[in-house]
Amino acid sequence: MEHSKTANRIMFALLVFAAAVFLFPIFVVLMNSFKNKFSISQTPFVLPNGDTFAGITNYTTGVADTGFFSAFGWSLFITVFSVLAIVVFTSMTAWYIVRVKSVFTSIFYYALVFSMIVPFQMVMFTMSKTANTLGLDNPIGIILIYLGFGAGLSTFMFTGFIKSVPVQIEEAATIDGCNPAQTYWRIVFPILKPTAITVAILNTMWIWNDYLLPYLVIGHDYKTIPIAVQYLKGGYGSVDMGAMMAMLVLAIIPVVIFYLSCQKYIIKGVASGAVKG
Amino acid sequence: MGKAVKKYFALFVLPTLIAFVIAFAVPFLMGVYLSFTEFRTVSDAQFVGFANYIKAFSENNEFLFSLWFTVKFAVVSVFSINVLAFALALMLTRGIKGTNLFRTVFFMPNLIGGIVLGYIWQLIINGVLYKYGYSITSNPTFGFWGLVILMNWQMIGYMMIIYIAGIQNISTDILEAAKVDGANSFTTLFRIIIPSVMPSVTICLFLTITNSFKMFDPNLALTAGAPSKQTQMVALDIYNTFYSRSGYEGVGQAKAVMFFLVVAVIALLQLWFTRRKEVES
Numbered sequence: 001m002e003h004s005k006t007a008n009r010i011m012f013a014l015l016v017f018a019a020a021v022f023l024f025p026i027f028v029v030l031m032n033s034f035k036n037k038f039s040i041s042q043t044p045f046v047l048p049n050g051d052t053f054a055g056i057t058n059y060t061t062g063v064a065d066t067g068f069f070s071a072f073g074w075s076l077f078i079t080v081f082s083v084l085a086i087v088v089f090t091s092m093t094a095w096y097i098v099r100v101k102s103v104f105t106s107i108f109y110y111a112l113v114f115s116m117i118v119p120f121q122m123v124m125f126t127m128s129k130t131a132n133t134l135g136l137d138n139p140i141g142i143i144l145i146y147l148g149f150g151a152g153l154s155t156f157m158f159t160g161f162i163k164s165v166p167v168q169i170e171e172a173a174t175i176d177g178c179n180p181a182q183t184y185w186r187i188v189f190p191i192l193k194p195t196a197i198t199v200a201i202l203n204t205m206w207i208w209n210d211y212l213l214p215y216l217v218i219g220h221d222y223k224t225i226p227i228a229v230q231y232l233k234g235g236y237g238s239v240d241m242g243a244m245m246a247m248l249v250l251a252i253i254p255v256v257i258f259y260l261s262c263q264k265y266i267i268k269g270v271a272s273g274a275v276k277g
Numbered sequence: 278m279g280k281a282v283k284k285y286f287a288l289f290v291l292p293t294l295i296a297f298v299i300a301f302a303v304p305f306l307m308g309v310y311l312s313f314t315e316f317r318t319v320s321d322a323q324f325v326g327f328a329n330y331i332k333a334f335s336e337n338n339e340f341l342f343s344l345w346f347t348v349k350f351a352v353v354s355v356f357s358i359n360v361l362a363f364a365l366a367l368m369l370t371r372g373i374k375g376t377n378l379f380r381t382v383f384f385m386p387n388l389i390g391g392i393v394l395g396y397i398w399q400l401i402i403n404g405v406l407y408k409y410g411y412s413i414t415s416n417p418t419f420g421f422w423g424l425v426i427l428m429n430w431q432m433i434g435y436m437m438i439i440y441i442a443g444i445q446n447i448s449t450d451i452l453e454a455a456k457v458d459g460a461n462s463f464t465t466l467f468r469i470i471i472p473s474v475m476p477s478v479t480i481c482l483f484l485t486i487t488n489s490f491k492m493f494d495p496n497l498a499l500t501a502g503a504p505s506k507q508t509q510m511v512a513l514d515i516y517n518t519f520y521s522r523s524g525y526e527g528v529g530q531a532k533a534v535m536f537f538l539v540v541a542v543i544a545l546l547q548l549w550f551t552r553r554k555e556v557e558s
Contacts, residue, residue, distance in 0.1 A: 011368045015375070018365065019382045022430070025397050032400065044404035089292045096289040100279045108294065115301045117544040119491050121515045122537040125530060126304035126311065129319050134299065148300025151293050180282045184289075209390030211494045212516075226392040230498065233396075245400070248393055255388045263381060266388075270435060271442045 026252065033058055033249045037242030054242060059250070062232070062243035068250055071228035078139055078214065078224065079207045082146035086154050086203050087196050089147060094158030095188055099167070109159065115152035120212065128216040142217050146207055154199045161195040162188070198269035201262070208255070225251050312530040317523065329531035339506060340532055343514035344539075350421065350510065351489035354428045358485050359478070362433045366440030367470075380441070384434035391431075395498020398427045413500060420500040420508030427495050432488065436481045443477030444470060476551075483547040490540055511536050 031047060032040045039052035048054070062068065097105045131137050131145055165188065173183045189196070211226035219227055229247050233239055259266060282289070307319070312329055314322035333340045365383060369376050386394070402413050402423045413419045447470065455465050471478075493512040496502070502509035502517070509517070515536060519529035 008371065008373055011371065012373055012375070015365075015368055015373065015379050019379055022382050022386065022434075025401050025430070028401060028404075029397055040400070041403060042407050044400050085292075089296075092289040093293040096282060096286070099282045108290070111302065112297065115297070115305075117541050118301075118305060118537055119512070119533075119540050121493075121512050122533045123301065123304040123308055124516075125519050125526065125533075126307040126319070127300060130299060130304055130307075136299070144296045145300045147293065148296030148298070151297045151301075155293065174281060180285045181288060205388060209388075209393075209494075211390065211392050211497075226390050226494070229396065230392050233498070241400075244396060248396055251393045252389060255390075256385070259385060259388050260381075267380070267384065267438055270384075270387075271438050 029245055029248050029252075033242070033245035035242070035245075037240050040241040040245060058242035058246035061240065062246035062250070065240070065243055066228040066231055066247060067223060068225075068228055068247065071223040071225050072250075072254070074139055074222050075208060075224040078142055078146070079204055082143045082150070082207050083200050083203045085143055085147045086150045087200050090151050090154040090199070091158045091189065091192055091196060092184060093151070094155045095162055095184060097155070098159055098162045099170075109155070112152045112155045115149075116156065124212065124216055131217045137217050137220075139218060139222055142214060145213070145217060146203075149213070150203050150206070154203065157199055158192065158195055161192060165191055197265050198272055201266050201269035204258075205266075225254075308530055309534060311527065312534045313527075315524075315527045317526060325527065329527040330535070332528045333532050333535070336528070339509070339514055339518075340511075343506075343509045343511050346421070346508065347490060347492075347510045350424055350428075350492075351486055354425050354432075354489050355482060355485045357425065358429050358432045358436055359481055361429065362436035362481065363440050365433065365437045366444055367466075369437070370441055370444045380434075380438070383437055386430050387432065387435045389431070391492075391494025392498045394427055394431055395495040398423060398430070398495075399499050402426075414503035417504060417507035420503070423499055424492070424496065424508065424510075427499060428489065428492065431495075432485060436485065439477050439481055439484075440474060443474035447473045479547065479551055483544075486543055486547075487540060490543070511539075 028044055032044055034054060034056075035048045035052045035058075036054040037058065039046075039048075046052075097109050127145070127149075128137075131141060135141065136144055169187055170183050173187045174180075178186065209226060210224075211230065214222075214224045215227050215230070223231060229244075229251055232244050232247060311319065311322055313324060313326060315325050315329070316322035365379075369380055389397075399413060402419065406412055406415075406419060411419065413423050451469060451473075452465065455469055460468065491512055492510055493516070496508070496510050496513050497516075500508040502513055506514075506517075511532075515529055515532045518525050518532055
């Protein structure tokens with residue numbers, strides 16, 4: 001469609017303005033992370049100058065106070081392995097549910113769908129108690145918790161896709177001597193790849209940023225990035241604003257890198273995930 | 278196919294099933310049961326009937342207040358997010374140069390976690406209010422609008438992506454035909470584009486409503502409910518009932534069950550609407 005040039009010019013100007021509004025908060029945080037901690041709260045919109053410039057001291061104190069690098073490590077560990085577990089196990093379960101029709105599989109399927117609408121607060125207390133009782137309150141155990149909690153949406157998305165996969169291909173593989181495990185990994189899973197990417201992206205965004213679940217389950221002994229940021233606020237003293245700014249910047253950097261490197265998949269995944277969810 | 282697969286239950290289903298039972302099924306059922314008991318450590322639960330549910334409303338009005346605050350917040354945010362996201366989606370489907378870059382920028386805040394978002398906006402809002410001698414916690418109205426702005430910043434890009442997908446699905450034939458028939462931009466927008474993207478509208482409304490209701494992390498970071506719990510949303514109220522008042526775990530659980538029911542009703546309404554729309558088309 002042809003549009004008038006003036007209309008497009010006005011819209012371009014509006015978009016530039018909107019983009020500036022969207023980027024402004026991040027810019028302000030970045031700028032303040034280089035100012036000394038007393039010049040932040042009251043004059044956040046002033047650029048650092050000779051008196052207020054603090055170099056990287058905010059970063060060094062912030063990293064030391066929160067144990068940022070260990071938090072980054074735990075966030076990465078928990079996110080990567082939970083997402084792997086979710087993609088591997090829920091896709092297999094989804095295939096089983098679609099191919100084996102029984103009372104059990106349909107009950108399990110509806111239970112999984114049901115879990116999608118239950119808010120976290122409903123189970124937070126009992127779930128963290130259960131995790132504690134069973135000794136799952138560590139970075140390995142929490143992977144099982146994420147698998148169970150993420151199973152609803154992920155299995156739902158996989159089953160939706162598997163229903164459209166023709167069973168004949170799998171039967172041919174069986175005739176050629178594949179057992180179900182081989183059929184699944186050699187034939188079915190490669191077909192599921194686009195859905196697997198979507199599921200992986202949605203779960204990565206959820207688990208990486210999740211605060212309350214890891215705080216309740218492993219927060220006593222281990223910090224993830226959101227816990228480390230919130231930890232700066234804790235206690236009774238006033239917050240070190242410099243360290244806070246530096247931590248916010250360090251928390252945003254991995255997200256921006258992840259976003260810019262897999263942008264195509266993220267935007268596609270979010271769009272298709274929403275349509276199905 | 279089914280018979281051969283059936284033997285592989287342990288490999289294909291058991292891991293997910295065990296995790297689901299431990300992380301969700303057992304805690305959910307326990308949660309429903311515990312809402313009718315008084316307890317501190319779960320094992321000491323004493324059945325008390327509906328006492329917790331009554332206490333949730335009668336002891337103080339925190340629960341109702343936070344619920345009402347959440348509803349007001351949801352109404353304002355859902356409206357503003359969807360209007361702005363739709364406007365951006367319209368502008369980004371006209372082939373204006375730089376479209377991809379704009380889309381990248383608008384979506385980015387959606388990937389930043391709620392706690393981080395809360396502190397980013399606390400800095401900005403306090404910085405503006407400081408000039409007038411206030412801070413975000415000096416008046417609940419500031420906290421309310423702070424949460425609304427934060428939520429808009431986070432969700433607009435996400436909804437915009439869904440609207441863009443919806444608009445791009447409209448066949449160009451229809452749009453060309455409208456043009457040939459002499460429809461102006463307004464008629465095209467209200468007679469063709471908006472009716473065609475109704476499925477996207479339903480999805481976006483649902484996502485924004487449920488996300489507004491469940492909001493927790495940004496609330497904790499931005500205001501933590503201050504001043505005096507007046508900017509406390511339901512999720513935060515439930516959390517505080519559980520963890521900052523010993524002896525009120527049962528009341529917290531009863532509130533959680535009611536919160537679940539509210540969210541479930543919204544989800545079912547959404548499902549019903551979507552189904553009805555699908556039948557029509």
